[in-house]
Amino acid sequence: MNKNTIKSAIEDIKATDEFKERLYKLTRENSGSRPAKTKYYRHLIAASASLVIIIAAIFTKFGLGMPDKRGEDNKPTSSISNARFGARGMGGKVCDMILYNGKLFYTDFENKLFYYDNSSNTGKLLSDMEITPGSSIFEDGGYIYYSNGTAIFERSLKDNNFKQILSCDSNSINGIMGINAVQDGRIFYTISYRNKDGVFPEAEYRIYDLSTGNDSLLFERSKDFIHILAVDKNIIIADSSFENDSGLFYIDLASGEKKKLLDLSVHEGCLINGIFYYTSQDENGLWSISLKEGIPKKITIPGENEDNFFVDRICGFGDFLYIAAYYNGENHIMSIDLKTFDTTILAQGFGRVWKLCSDGKTLYAYDTKLHVDNEGQITEIKLD
Amino acid sequence: MDEILFNDDYIHQLIDKYSDMLMRITYLHMKNKSDAEDIVQDVFVKLIEKPISFENSEHEKAWLIRVTVNLCKDRLKAAWFKKRVKIDVNCYSSNPKNSNVLSAILELPVKYRSIILLFYFEDYSIKEIAKILGIKEGSVGSQLHRARKMLEKKLKEDFEYE
Numbered sequence: 001m002n003k004n005t006i007k008s009a010i011e012d013i014k015a016t017d018e019f020k021e022r023l024y025k026l027t028r029e030n031s032g033s034r035p036a037k038t039k040y041y042r043h044l045i046a047a048s049a050s051l052v053i054i055i056a057a058i059f060t061k062f063g064l065g066m067p068d069k070r071g072e073d074n075k076p077t078s079s080i081s082n083a084r085f086g087a088r089g090m091g092g093k094v095c096d097m098i099l100y101n102g103k104l105f106y107t108d109f110e111n112k113l114f115y116y117d118n119s120s121n122t123g124k125l126l127s128d129m130e131i132t133p134g135s136s137i138f139e140d141g142g143y144i145y146y147s148n149g150t151a152i153f154e155r156s157l158k159d160n161n162f163k164q165i166l167s168c169d170s171n172s173i174n175g176i177m178g179i180n181a182v183q184d185g186r187i188f189y190t191i192s193y194r195n196k197d198g199v200f201p202e203a204e205y206r207i208y209d210l211s212t213g214n215d216s217l218l219f220e221r222s223k224d225f226i227h228i229l230a231v232d233k234n235i236i237i238a239d240s241s242f243e244n245d246s247g248l249f250y251i252d253l254a255s256g257e258k259k260k261l262l263d264l265s266v267h268e269g270c271l272i273n274g275i276f277y278y279t280s281q282d283e284n285g286l287w288s289i290s291l292k293e294g295i296p297k298k299i300t301i302p303g304e305n306e307d308n309f310f311v312d313r314i315c316g317f318g319d320f321l322y323i324a325a326y327y328n329g330e331n332h333i334m335s336i337d338l339k340t341f342d343t344t345i346l347a348q349g350f351g352r353v354w355k356l357c358s359d360g361k362t363l364y365a366y367d368t369k370l371h372v373d374n375e376g377q378i379t380e381i382k383l384d
Numbered sequence: 385m386d387e388i389l390f391n392d393d394y395i396h397q398l399i400d401k402y403s404d405m406l407m408r409i410t411y412l413h414m415k416n417k418s419d420a421e422d423i424v425q426d427v428f429v430k431l432i433e434k435p436i437s438f439e440n441s442e443h444e445k446a447w448l449i450r451v452t453v454n455l456c457k458d459r460l461k462a463a464w465f466k467k468r469v470k471i472d473v474n475c476y477s478s479n480p481k482n483s484n485v486l487s488a489i490l491e492l493p494v495k496y497r498s499i500i501l502l503f504y505f506e507d508y509s510i511k512e513i514a515k516i517l518g519i520k521e522g523s524v525g526s527q528l529h530r531a532r533k534m535l536e537k538k539l540k541e542d543f544e545y546e
Contacts, residue, residue, distance in 0.1 A: 003504055005481075005485055006485060006489070006500065006504040006505070006535075007504055007505055008479075008482055008485075009481075009482040009483075009484075009485035009486040009489065010408055010412075010486065010489070010500075010501060010504070010505045011505070012479070012482055012486065013404075013407055013408045013411045013412070013486075014404045014407060014408075015403035015404050015406070015407040015421075015424065019403070019407075019421055019424075020399055020400070020403055022421075022425075023399045023403060023424070023425065023428060024392075024396055024399060026425060026428070026429070027392065027395045027396070027399070027428050027429075027432055028392055093515075109515065132511070133511070134511040134512075134514065134515055134521070135511070135521065136521075180522070223529075225525060225526050225529040225530075227520075227522030227523065227525060227526045228522075239522070239523065239526050240526070241526050241529045241530050241533065246526075246530050246533075265495075265523070265526065265527060265530070267519055267520060267523040268520070282493075307461070308458070308461050352518060354518065
């Protein structure tokens with residue numbers, strides 16, 4: 001089975017001429033030739049936005065307080081706009097966020113690294129990076145690690161100096177490099193191999209030790225697919241697809257043990273004190289599974305009985321879990337105390353939440369009003 | 385794109401350009417033509433009701449895909465839809481080989497179907513699919529890997545049976 005077989009089968013699905021006629025008619029009846037937001041409208045919008053910002057600044061300066069629809073008791077303290085950074089097509093969105101030493105750093109979908117300047121309440125450009133657009137950054141010990149597809153780089157968050165750590169030895173046309181995780185001075189990375197159809201059916205998984213420079217093989221080249229969700233010392237939790245089995249797997253690097261935890265596709269999760277907390281497209285809600293017992297447990301959270309409920313994002317810090325839960329047409333940011341399982345809605349009124357990160361003192365959430373929007377905002381929520 | 389008005393001509397251009405693609409997305413989700421057509425209609429009505437300033441044709445296409453996938457998901461989640469008896473009719477392929485492949489695709493879990501379409505048919509990269517669908521690159525990769533395996537298994541069984 002190749003790409004053309006699938007393409008040819010799907011190509012048969014088409015809108016019929018009769019249906020297109022119906023669409024023309026329907027849109028004629030509904031449209032009335034409305035203008036889209038053109039440049040002219042954008043100027044008007046920009047002018048209005050400036051006016052709103054000035055008014056908001058006056059209100060803030062004189063402590064008049066602005067009505068905030070996000071949360072009743074715990075309102076986000078500030079919100080910064082990413083809207084104007086290289087915003088072209090989908091490039092203006094925030095791609096990844098990390099917190100280091102109380103400072104928020106984030107990337108866009110191009111190759112730019114920004115930081116959040118608390119004093120001016122704005123995002124500021126730190127530098128351009130040699131990164132594959134749209135790929136993740138990983139923080140470890142004050143450095144970020146990222147790849148451009150042929151090499152892995154290390155950049156200091158203190159002085160912005162950077163250097164190349166590793167490069168793809170194999171033919172770069174056939175191999176492409178990506179980072180899966182960085183933990184305790186180790187980079188977990190992949191070299192993927194392309195076939196003649198341009199698909200990457202084979203991958204090799206490796207570990208690079210930053211302190212010794214030792215580069216070792218984790219899993220040899222095969223058709224297996226391993227998506228690392230969490231690493232804790234020698235334990236890897238991965239959403240994996242092996243030759244004859246797939247699901248959520250526990251891999252012990254020391255003993256080589258590979259154990260299936262769940263027969264599910266898990267897209268988001270974090271490992272805290274031997275318990276993996278996760279959300280899955282197959283099982284709506286927030287779940288946990290102890291690595292020892294291996295029994296999944298549902299965590300009760302507000303809104304779970306509402307229509308269209310799902311947990312969008314998860315992040316953890318210390319004994320707390322932070323989640324974005326969608327129901328009643330909006331996302332709710334919640335904290336869950338993992339000792340008592342008390343849940344607090346920290347803020348609400350969010351659109352689609354794409355990223356969450358926290359250092360236990362502050363929580364940052366990036367959302368766009370609608371799923372389809374290219375521009376969104378990062379909201380800062382103080383947790384103290 | 386900036387100076388384009390949302391007039392009938394522009395909407396008709398969009399219908400000509402994207403109605404096949406949107407039908408593919410909706411049919412692969414809903415598995416029946418009438419629901420698929422309903423959703424495509426809703427997408428265009430949504431666009432007329434709330435005109436969007438597209439940055440470029442890539443943004444225009446990605447917007448339409450996202451809105452369509454979301455409307456399909458909403459419809460599939462709706463209580464009334466879940467209670468209906470689904471009639472799966474593959475009404476498109478006259479070629480037996482294509483029909484087999486399309487049936488196998490329709491038997492995949494719903495989340496895999498749009499990824500298959502975007503990757504194999506629309507030629508989006510894993511990164512672009514992750515952006516459009518709002519899921520992580522790794523998840524797109526693993527779902528694509530699983531979908532491919534399931535398809536291979538299913539089609540192998542069919543051919544062996546034949």
